[in-house]
Amino acid sequence: xxxxxxxxxxxxxxxxxxxxxxxxxxxxxxxxxxxxxxxxxxxxxxxxxxxxxxxxxxxxxxxxxxxxxxxxxxxxxxxxxxxxxxxxxxxxxxxxxxxxxxxxxxxxxxxxxxxxxxxxxxxxxxxxxxxxxxxxxxxxxxxxxxxxxxxxxxxxxxxxxxxxxxxxxxxxxxxxxxxxxxxxxxxxxxxxxxxxxxxxxxxxxxxxxxxxxxxxxxxxxxxxxxxxxxxxxxx
Numbered sequence: 001x002x003x004x005x006x007x008x009x010x011x012x013x014x015x016x017x018x019x020x021x022x023x024x025x026x027x028x029x030x031x032x033x034x035x036x037x038x039x040x041x042x043x044x045x046x047x048x049x050x051x052x053x054x055x056x057x058x059x060x061x062x063x064x065x066x067x068x069x070x071x072x073x074x075x076x077x078x079x080x081x082x083x084x085x086x087x088x089x090x091x092x093x094x095x096x097x098x099x100x101x102x103x104x105x106x107x108x109x110x111x112x113x114x115x116x117x118x119x120x121x122x123x124x125x126x127x128x129x130x131x132x133x134x135x136x137x138x139x140x141x142x143x144x145x146x147x148x149x150x151x152x153x154x155x156x157x158x159x160x161x162x163x164x165x166x167x168x169x170x171x172x173x174x175x176x177x178x179x180x181x182x183x184x185x186x187x188x189x190x191x192x193x194x195x196x197x198x199x200x201x202x203x204x205x206x207x208x209x210x211x212x213x214x215x216x217x218x219x220x221x222x223x224x225x226x227x228x229x230x231x232x233x234x235x
Contacts, residue, residue: 016061016091019182019202020121023059026205028188034204038197045175045190046168049124049143052132056141058122058185062177062192063092064165067106067127068099070157084161090119093183097165098127104150105130112140124183124190126167143185167192 023031035043051058065084088094094115098106107123109131115123122141129135129144162179169175175192177183182193182201193201 013090019198020059020091022202022206023182023184024057026184026202026209028184028186028191030205030208031184031191031193031201032188034201034208035191035193035197038201038204040194040197042169042172043175043192043194044170045124045126045192046145047170047189048145049126049185049190051185051187052129052142052144052147053136055187056122056143056185058093058124058141058143058183058190060091060093060121060183061195062095062179062181062183063088063120063161064095064097064163064177064179065161066097066099066159066163066165067101067156068159069101069155071155081158084158085114085118087162088115088118088120091121092119094120094123094125095165095167095177095183096123096125096127097167097177098125098156100168101127101156102146103148104128104152104155105148106152106156107142107144109134109138112138112142116140122185124185141185143190 032044035041094107094111096106106127107125107129112120112123112135116138123143125142125144127144128146128148128150129142130147130149132147135142164176164178166174166176170189177192178195180195182195182198184191184193
């Protein structure tokens with residue numbers, strides 16, 4: 001079986017699932033620290049991208065979508081939706097560049113229903129979301145900027161997908177996300193891990209998390225706090 005396609009390549013589902021399971025055990029702070037040390041401090045998306053359900057975690061390779069303003073309701077653009085979802089593969093994350101639009105809902109329950117059918121495990125939307133109650137009942141994790149009941153049809157539409165997209169950043173004005181980049185979103189925020197660094201970042205973050213666990217134990221048990229601090233440094 002294959003996973004998310006990227007420029008004609010495929011990913012083994014079992015391998016991606018293993019990466020997802022290991023990443024889910026981690027937390028955004030540790031992953032960011034590793035990216036920062038590797039020279040990638042600007043991989044954090046805007047801080048107002050938050051989960052519709054507290055405690056949600058979204059992890060997996062990006063299926064990128066770029067949208068545009070569509071005030072005429074172009075039928076050709078509208079039909080792209082069906083083709084778009086049919087190209088998703090499990091376990092992908094629907095990542096949407098909404099063109100900095102702040103009016104409409106760019107994601108809703110029907111999007112999630114189609115996404116789940118074709119393999120999406122979550123969505124990260126640099127824009128608006130609606131049908132929040134239904135999405136919560138589905139248990140489908142979504143991170144978004146805001147909520148709006150406004151229908152996107154004849155106001156905004158899909159344009160391209162599986163291309164590099166531009167999302168708003170936290171440490172930089174924008175962050176470019178490529179198809180297959182590994183997305184990690186939890187209560188700390190949303191990070192885009194460059195595809196080529198997926199394994200290296202994971203392994204380094206696991207080591208860091210292990211050191212932090214050891215430090216917590218020693219801080220709790222050793223009365224000499226300064227000695228423990230000197231041992232673990234910035235931890």
